[in-house]
Amino acid sequence: MLDGVTKVFPNGTRALRGVDLAVSAGTVHGLVGANGAGKSTLIKIMSGALPPTAGRIAWRGRETRWHGPGMALQAGIATVHQHSPLVPTLSVLENVFLSSRGAWMWKAAGKTAELNRLFDAVGYALPADQLVGDLSIGDRQMVSILQALSQNPALLILDEPTASLSVSEREVVHAAVRNLPQSGTSVIYVSHLLDEIMSLTEVVTILRDGRVTLDEPTAELSKDRLISAIVGKPLLRTEQSGQGQPAANVQAGPPLLEVTGLNSPGRVAGVSFTVAAGEVVGLAGLLGSGRSEILHAVFGSDAAARGMVRVGGNPVRRSPARAVRAGLALVPEDRAKQGLIPGWEVWRNITLAALPEDSWRGMFPRQAAELRRAQSAVESLSINPPTPMTVVDQLSGGNAQKTVFGKWLYGGVKVLLLDEPTAGIDVGAKRDIQLLIRQLTRNGNAVVVVDSEFGELLAIADRVLVVRQGRVIAERDARRTSEMELVALASGLSA
Amino acid sequence: MAPVSSRHPARAGLSAFRLQRAGVVYALIIVVLVFQALTLSKGLPGFLSVTNVRNIIDQSALDGILVVSMTVLLITGNFDLSVGATAGLAGATGLIVANSHGILLGTLAALGVGVGVGVINGVLVQVVGVNAFIVTLGMLTAVQGLLLIVTSAKTILATSGQFGSIGTTLQRFSPPVVIIVGALLLVYAVARATGRTSPRRSGLSLDGTSVSAGVMGILLVAGALALPDLTTETTESWIMLAYMVLASLVLRFTVVGRRVYAVGGNGEAARLSGINVGRYKIGAFILTGASAGLVGLMYAGKFGAVEPTALINEELPVLAAAILGGTSLFGGSGYVLKSVVGVLILASLTEGFNVLNLGANYQYLVQGIVIIAAAAVYTVAGQRRRAATTAPEPSRGQTQPDGELPAAKATDEQVV
Numbered sequence: 001m002l003d004g005v006t007k008v009f010p011n012g013t014r015a016l017r018g019v020d021l022a023v024s025a026g027t028v029h030g031l032v033g034a035n036g037a038g039k040s041t042l043i044k045i046m047s048g049a050l051p052p053t054a055g056r057i058a059w060r061g062r063e064t065r066w067h068g069p070g071m072a073l074q075a076g077i078a079t080v081h082q083h084s085p086l087v088p089t090l091s092v093l094e095n096v097f098l099s100s101r102g103a104w105m106w107k108a109a110g111k112t113a114e115l116n117r118l119f120d121a122v123g124y125a126l127p128a129d130q131l132v133g134d135l136s137i138g139d140r141q142m143v144s145i146l147q148a149l150s151q152n153p154a155l156l157i158l159d160e161p162t163a164s165l166s167v168s169e170r171e172v173v174h175a176a177v178r179n180l181p182q183s184g185t186s187v188i189y190v191s192h193l194l195d196e197i198m199s200l201t202e203v204v205t206i207l208r209d210g211r212v213t214l215d216e217p218t219a220e221l222s223k224d225r226l227i228s229a230i231v232g233k234p235l236l237r238t239e240q241s242g243q244g245q246p247a248a249n250v251q252a253g254p255p256l257l258e259v260t261g262l263n264s265p266g267r268v269a270g271v272s273f274t275v276a277a278g279e280v281v282g283l284a285g286l287l288g289s290g291r292s293e294i295l296h297a298v299f300g301s302d303a304a305a306r307g308m309v310r311v312g313g314n315p316v317r318r319s320p321a322r323a324v325r326a327g328l329a330l331v332p333e334d335r336a337k338q339g340l341i342p343g344w345e346v347w348r349n350i351t352l353a354a355l356p357e358d359s360w361r362g363m364f365p366r367q368a369a370e371l372r373r374a375q376s377a378v379e380s381l382s383i384n385p386p387t388p389m390t391v392v393d394q395l396s397g398g399n400a401q402k403t404v405f406g407k408w409l410y411g412g413v414k415v416l417l418l419d420e421p422t423a424g425i426d427v428g429a430k431r432d433i434q435l436l437i438r439q440l441t442r443n444g445n446a447v448v449v450v451d452s453e454f455g456e457l458l459a460i461a462d463r464v465l466v467v468r469q470g471r472v473i474a475e476r477d478a479r480r481t482s483e484m485e486l487v488a489l490a491s492g493l494s495a
Numbered sequence: 496m497a498p499v500s501s502r503h504p505a506r507a508g509l510s511a512f513r514l515q516r517a518g519v520v521y522a523l524i525i526v527v528l529v530f531q532a533l534t535l536s537k538g539l540p541g542f543l544s545v546t547n548v549r550n551i552i553d554q555s556a557l558d559g560i561l562v563v564s565m566t567v568l569l570i571t572g573n574f575d576l577s578v579g580a581t582a583g584l585a586g587a588t589g590l591i592v593a594n595s596h597g598i599l600l601g602t603l604a605a606l607g608v609g610v611g612v613g614v615i616n617g618v619l620v621q622v623v624g625v626n627a628f629i630v631t632l633g634m635l636t637a638v639q640g641l642l643l644i645v646t647s648a649k650t651i652l653a654t655s656g657q658f659g660s661i662g663t664t665l666q667r668f669s670p671p672v673v674i675i676v677g678a679l680l681l682v683y684a685v686a687r688a689t690g691r692t693s694p695r696r697s698g699l700s701l702d703g704t705s706v707s708a709g710v711m712g713i714l715l716v717a718g719a720l721a722l723p724d725l726t727t728e729t730t731e732s733w734i735m736l737a738y739m740v741l742a743s744l745v746l747r748f749t750v751v752g753r754r755v756y757a758v759g760g761n762g763e764a765a766r767l768s769g770i771n772v773g774r775y776k777i778g779a780f781i782l783t784g785a786s787a788g789l790v791g792l793m794y795a796g797k798f799g800a801v802e803p804t805a806l807i808n809e810e811l812p813v814l815a816a817a818i819l820g821g822t823s824l825f826g827g828s829g830y831v832l833k834s835v836v837g838v839l840i841l842a843s844l845t846e847g848f849n850v851l852n853l854g855a856n857y858q859y860l861v862q863g864i865v866i867i868a869a870a871a872v873y874t875v876a877g878q879r880r881r882a883a884t885t886a887p888e889p890s891r892g893q894t895q896p897d898g899e900l901p902a903a904k905a906t907d908e909q910v911v
Contacts, residue, residue, distance in 0.1 A: 355753060
């Protein structure tokens with residue numbers, strides 16, 4: 001179907017470098033790859049949302065060129081994206097047939113019959129007149145799938161349909177996917193959960209760095225081969241990025257951060273750990289595993305979280321304001337939404353968290369002191385352009401991230417909680433941030449870091465806690481584990 | 496240190512006076528000049544006569560106090576439709592209590608009503624999470640109903656004339672007070688302009704603050720010396736001006752002010768920076784309620800009576816003035832001073848129509864057009880500015896195109 005597809009973005013990013021992918025009729029085809037491997041881009045090209053830069057798309061044996069998603073849909077390719085927009089105030093029936101065209105009048109009887117036919121096809125039924133807003137996340141996912149099926153597609157692309165679902169909800173989606181080939185629909189199934197891929201699919205294609213690294217019938221695959229195709233050459237990579245010698249930090253001091261019995265309904269379940277001064281602890285887990293939620297629960301920004309958090313032996317009450325006063329700092333995952341004030345310059349963003357320190361009597365900010373601190377942060381983080389006067393909206397991703405970091409480079413911070421500190425930023429900035437983390441630990445800070453790239457996590461962290469469904473399921477010394485082992489643990493294949 | 500001071504915002508120089516930033520001030524000047532020309536051409540006494548200017552300021556006093564608080568509330572990302580009704584209720588309650596228990600208790604009762612409404616609004620919006628529009632719309636209706644109940648739908652009259660006495664004492668002192676304030680502003684302007692200069696450079700470094708302070712200082716001193724009558728404003732006007740200056744200074748020069756802008760600019764980022772967002776948002780509601788209480792009290796003092804329809808719908812011109820002043824309805828940006836200028840524009844329009852004997856029929860039509868035009872101008876200017884500032888980012892080789900989030904979602908001067 002796809003033949004040598006290449007996608008080069010206008011900014012020079014090569015997301016896909018000659019991907020071949022063939023899906024046969026009536027099969028479930030697995031598509032797997034780490035974050036940034038090019039899965040999303042590939043899906044967008046197949047569904048017509050993006051044109052390929054080079055290469056051919058053939059649909060049912062004929063070469064085609066989609067001029068937008070509508071055309072692909074008409075030809076019989078329907079896509080269920082990770083967060084499909086549904087209208088919560090409309091019923092299941094109305095949502096499923098939201099995009100159906102044709103009759104002016106809404107013929108409820110005909111639609112109901114068609115809905116029942118769809119229910120049969122997936123082997124799962126929902127009350128047709130229930131409002132979508134009242135459904136569970138799993139049932140909403142089923143509505144999205146039914147919505148795509150209502151177009152009678154020959155190929156259904158499911159982008160991580162189970163990522164945010166509980167185990168029992170997953171089973172429903174799995175059953176539906178198993179039923180589909182019988183009614184003549186092929187499925188491309190994208191997932192991080194390898195046990196799912198192993199049990200559901202007939203063929204697996206694995207992408208890494210925009211290339212196909214494996215394309216074989218599932219039955220002939222072992223888990224180990226699957227993982228090494230996703231990860232690449234894990235050992236080599238860890239060695240390469242590990243020049244900082246995490247071993248140097250191991251003479252860790254007394255526990256600086258102590259977390260006991262941290263719970264947050266539906267997000268975090270009974271998490272306890274300690275981090276010593278000078279230590280970096282990594283949280284390894286898949287998307288939706290609860291790693292970010294653990295950081296927010298520790299920081300107190302999750303109001304529902306209960307449990308004991310101590311910094312330097314003193315309990316911290318559960319609110320971000322108290323956490324900051326106790327010396328906790330959080331660098332959130334979404335810089336634009338959670339980290340920066342739009343329209344403000346770098347300096348005002350940097351001094352926001354500790355403004356009283358730069359103020360006369362803690363009340364009247366002194367601009368000279370603020371600019372001095374911002375300037376030194378800009379210099380030590382090599383933020384570009386090298387001035388604290390830039391308005392943050394104009395910064396690139398890496399520099400915006402460094403600015404969020406810059407907020408916490410003052411004396412009072414003891415423990416840093418970093419959520420995906422290097423996601424989506426270029427190699428140079430990544431390196432700067434890794435060096436900064438080491439610098440911080442050398443100064444006696446404790447760091448907890450979440451990173452989807454396990455190779456990088458192993459390079460930064462001294463110790464890794466594997467997180468799955470809101471729990472810490474394993475603990476590993478960063479020097480005695482491998483990326484493969486972490487992937488296996490995190491995706492539920494006990495290695 | 497040296498490289499920092501050379502990059503001081505003063506470098507931006509007089510950008511605060513550009514049309515885009517100070518448009519509302521120029522709009523006021525144009526409105527005033529047009530009316531001046533029209534009145535003179537019709538052989539009437541000039542629009543800029545002492546009496547007229549005093550009238551305009553006097554009529555702006557109550558709305559001015561409300562707009563200062565409303566601007567702070569808008570900056571935190573909320574708004575309040577119930578200020579007019581709350582002021583009416585506070586005025587009536589204050590007067591009833593003052594008639595029976597004396598002025599002090601009456602004052603406390605009025606302020607208490609305002610603070611109480613503010614607390615209820617703030618808690619419902621911030622803690623319970625109900626939309627501010629719905630909460631304050633409901634509050635507007637409920638408080639109007641309460642006003643009818645409290646007054647039994649009859650006008651409450653003041654039984655003693657004490658409310659007015661503070662005003663006259665203040666008026667007697669005002670020319671010297673104005674001269675002193677003007678002189679202080681001048682001294683500050685000169686100190687700022689010279690003090691900012693690095694020792695190696697000579698000459699003045701002018702920025703928006705020093706020039707505004709200087710111009711205001713000169714205007715105040717000259718005005719007080721040349722036309723002493725102009726400075727004998729009513730108490731309400733002086734309270735409004737003092738509140739405006741105080742609020743501007745707090746917003747501009749204190750930690751609290753910086754955080755107010757942060758809370759409205761990006762509440763989540765502010766929260767994760769350790770700012771108690773709820774406290775600031777509820778605080779702004781309480782401030783708005785309290786100043787509504789004060790306004791009700793001043794209304795009662797000014798007229799010696801509160802009718803059951805007192806100050807009804809006053810929230811509309813107040814919100815309109817804040818929009819005229821360029822305050823964003825989405826939070827994070829706004830200036831108290833500009834909002835008060837917005838009130839002055841609306842009051843000038845009213846006064847101008849009166850002086851020209853055009854009657855109230857056209858007045859609202861023109862006011863409405865002015866408000867919509869102002870909002871349109873701000874929106875278009877905001878879009879142009881965003882288009883100009885969001886230059887394409889240089890992107891280095893990376894395999895994750897979706898990871899780079901465009902941070903440019905600033906809506907800081909977008910209105911409506």
